[in-house]
Amino acid sequence: MSYEIVARPHQQNFIDWAKDKPEVLVLSADLTNSCEVGKWRDTYPDRFFSMGMAEQNMMGMAAGLAREGFEPWLHTFSVFLYRRPLDQLQMSIAYPALKVRLVGFLPGIMTPGGVTHQAIEDIAILRAIPNMTIFEVGDATEAQSVLDVAHDVQGPVYIRMLRGEVSRIFPVTEPFVFNRARILSTGTDITLITSGIATEEALRAVPLLQARGVSVTHLHVSTLKPFTDPQVVAALKSAKSGVITMENHSIIGGLGSAVAEVMAENGISAPLQRIGLKDTYAHGASQKFLMAEYELDAAALVKRVEVAVGRKLDIDESELQEQRSINVHSSAKVEAL
Amino acid sequence: MSENSLEVVREIEKVAHGIRRRVLQHTISNNGGYMSQACSAAELLSSLYVGILKFSAVGQPIDPPSFIGVPAVGPHTYQTGAQFHGEKRADLDRLISSPAHYALVIYAALIETGRLREDGLEHFNRDGSTVEMIGAEHSPGFETTTGSLAQALSQASGIALARKIRGESGRTWVFMSDGEFQEGQTYEALQAARFHGLSNLRVIVDVNRAQCDGPMDTVMTIEPLADRIKAFGWEVSVIDGHDITGILDASEKKTDVPHMILCYTDPVRGLPILANRAPVLHYLRFTSADERAQYEQAYQEMTK
Numbered sequence: 001m002s003y004e005i006v007a008r009p010h011q012q013n014f015i016d017w018a019k020d021k022p023e024v025l026v027l028s029a030d031l032t033n034s035c036e037v038g039k040w041r042d043t044y045p046d047r048f049f050s051m052g053m054a055e056q057n058m059m060g061m062a063a064g065l066a067r068e069g070f071e072p073w074l075h076t077f078s079v080f081l082y083r084r085p086l087d088q089l090q091m092s093i094a095y096p097a098l099k100v101r102l103v104g105f106l107p108g109i110m111t112p113g114g115v116t117h118q119a120i121e122d123i124a125i126l127r128a129i130p131n132m133t134i135f136e137v138g139d140a141t142e143a144q145s146v147l148d149v150a151h152d153v154q155g156p157v158y159i160r161m162l163r164g165e166v167s168r169i170f171p172v173t174e175p176f177v178f179n180r181a182r183i184l185s186t187g188t189d190i191t192l193i194t195s196g197i198a199t200e201e202a203l204r205a206v207p208l209l210q211a212r213g214v215s216v217t218h219l220h221v222s223t224l225k226p227f228t229d230p231q232v233v234a235a236l237k238s239a240k241s242g243v244i245t246m247e248n249h250s251i252i253g254g255l256g257s258a259v260a261e262v263m264a265e266n267g268i269s270a271p272l273q274r275i276g277l278k279d280t281y282a283h284g285a286s287q288k289f290l291m292a293e294y295e296l297d298a299a300a301l302v303k304r305v306e307v308a309v310g311r312k313l314d315i316d317e318s319e320l321q322e323q324r325s326i327n328v329h330s331s332a333k334v335e336a337l
Numbered sequence: 338m339s340e341n342s343l344e345v346v347r348e349i350e351k352v353a354h355g356i357r358r359r360v361l362q363h364t365i366s367n368n369g370g371y372m373s374q375a376c377s378a379a380e381l382l383s384s385l386y387v388g389i390l391k392f393s394a395v396g397q398p399i400d401p402p403s404f405i406g407v408p409a410v411g412p413h414t415y416q417t418g419a420q421f422h423g424e425k426r427a428d429l430d431r432l433i434s435s436p437a438h439y440a441l442v443i444y445a446a447l448i449e450t451g452r453l454r455e456d457g458l459e460h461f462n463r464d465g466s467t468v469e470m471i472g473a474e475h476s477p478g479f480e481t482t483t484g485s486l487a488q489a490l491s492q493a494s495g496i497a498l499a500r501k502i503r504g505e506s507g508r509t510w511v512f513m514s515d516g517e518f519q520e521g522q523t524y525e526a527l528q529a530a531r532f533h534g535l536s537n538l539r540v541i542v543d544v545n546r547a548q549c550d551g552p553m554d555t556v557m558t559i560e561p562l563a564d565r566i567k568a569f570g571w572e573v574s575v576i577d578g579h580d581i582t583g584i585l586d587a588s589e590k591k592t593d594v595p596h597m598i599l600c601y602t603d604p605v606r607g608l609p610i611l612a613n614r615a616p617v618l619h620y621l622r623f624t625s626a627d628e629r630a631q632y633e634q635a636y637q638e639m640t641k
Contacts, residue, residue, distance in 0.1 A: 049533065054525035056491070056521070057494070057525035057526045061492075061495035061526075062495060063492050064499065065499050067495070067499075068495070068500065068503075070499055087485050088491070091482055091484075091485045092482075096415070096474060096481070097409055130407075131409065154411050155410030155411070
């Protein structure tokens with residue numbers, strides 16, 4: 001399968017989108033070009049505010065601006081939006097339910113920056129915060145159409161964003177819809193629920209699984225809070241051999257935990273396997289290397305499906321390689337900071 | 338100082354005295370209160386509310402509303418305690434109070450200036466009331482939630498920046514306590530306010546040199562405070578926080594950078610027996626009937 005590669009999907013799209021929205025401001029913490037808003041700054045210099053490496057104050061100033069009717073869009077790496085300034089995010093922004101947009105880049109193991117740069121528990125922490133809405137985009141179409149969806153939310157929003165060379169998996173005509181999963185395939189053996197970059201990775205394995213006679217219902221989830229889409233409940237009920245979740249995050253508190261909660265609350269009895277970081281920190285290396293090392297890749301998914309259906313599927317690594325759509329996961333392309 | 342300044346100073350003195358008296362009365366009847374904060378900040382807060390802040394009147398003193406719930410996602414219609422400061426208008430000032438544990442003192446100031454009903458303190462720390470012990474944004478006189486200290490200066494900087502973008506003439510004032518200069522966020526805010534040229538931002542600090550554990554110089558010193566703030570490019574005035582004329586003069590200073598007024602204060606001013614509690618003055622709770630009687634005596638003298 002091969003997808004169109006979109007270079008810097010956020011950069012020009014965000015400029016065009018913000019043109020007729022004078023209330024939209026950008027606050028940046030010294031990672032402006034790294035978050036594809038350097039050109040935005042040059043286009044709208046009066047609406048761009050450099051906050052320096054000072055995220056705690058950035059949260060407070062964003063809160064003050066939002067109280068006055070502006071809509072600040074904070075751009076920095078995911079990890080810097082919630083770890084150090086968590087109290088400020090909670091008391092200055094989340095408690096008063098202000099319209100602040102936290103656009104977080106390089107979530108999970110997408111950065112070679114190592115443990116200090118890897119947001120592996122952001123969803124877990126932010127899901128527990130009242131008034132928060134959490135989105136995670138899985139392709140260029142979602143990276144571009146999430147803006148409208150976030151803009152409409154009358155409260156704080158955290159977005160796990162993609163940058164750089166990003167696949168367009170979903171047609172431009174099928175934009176991000178609030179709290180609605182995308183049904184990528186339907187089947188009765190396995191229900192597979194994926195988010196973010198895990199979706200593209202899973203799509204490498206699913207056709208091979210189906211060719212081996214495993215029918216898979218595959219949902220891509222891009223709204224992680226609220227997590228109340230009835231399609232998710234229906235898909236979970238249909239799984240005969242088990243449920244598998246797959247995410248670029250700790251298995252604790254993220255998509256896998258959200259699915260477990262929904263299953264328990266709805267009395268859905270099926271074995272659940274969660275693919276994600278198994279309660280561990282990671283280290284600095286390429287995305288491809290880390291996905292293999294921590295078993296977040298298509299090969300890991302195949303193994304979990306084999307456990308669920310109770311038989312070997314004889315899918316060779318070379319077959320998975322052939323399904324690799326593009327070079328985003330190749331070791332040749334190391335993400336710069 | 339203008340011609341009618343003497344009258345204003347007398348009114349401020351009267352309000353300051355009323356703040357101490359009300360907080361003492363409340364502390365006695367409730368066997369506890371943030372008393373030293375009233376002693377240190379009485380002139381500072383009364384000068385703000387009477388002589389400095391450009392606020393609209395509220396008509397009749399407002400009855401504090403019951404707590405109706407926390408802010409929720411939706412159109413931003415939450416009624417904050419800023420209603421006690423009058424209407425929000427481009428040409429009017431705003432006051433963001435940072436040390437939320439000064440709530441009792443701020444409520445007393447609101448009563449003394451006719452913005453909160455006289456019986457408002459009867460709701461203090463009562464279940465279901467907005468007149469909370471540690472003020473939040475629903476509490477009278479509060480507009481933001483600042484009980485986790487040192488967040489108000491950043492919040493107010495955002496408000497000041499928004500007002501600068503819109504070209505509003507009103508100033509944004511922040512009332513701070515000196516302990517907040519131990520928090521790193523304060524210095525992030527100082528550098529950002531100067532960097533973004535927030536000359537409409539005015540900060541007034543109760544430098545009472547006392548905190549929860551005791552005297553600040555035994556807990557974590559913040560001196561030389563004025564030099565620190567000047568180093569960030571701010572205009573700084575250092576004054577006696579009980580000198581009303583000095584506070585008013587400092588408030589009128591014209592600057593093209595953010596301005597900070599450091600009011601050095603005495604945490605037992607107007608209530609000398611409080612010094613017996615030294616070195617820990619943060620919260621007054623009587624340890625004996627005898628001590629309580631001494632404070633009742635002091636209250637009687639205060640009401641003469």
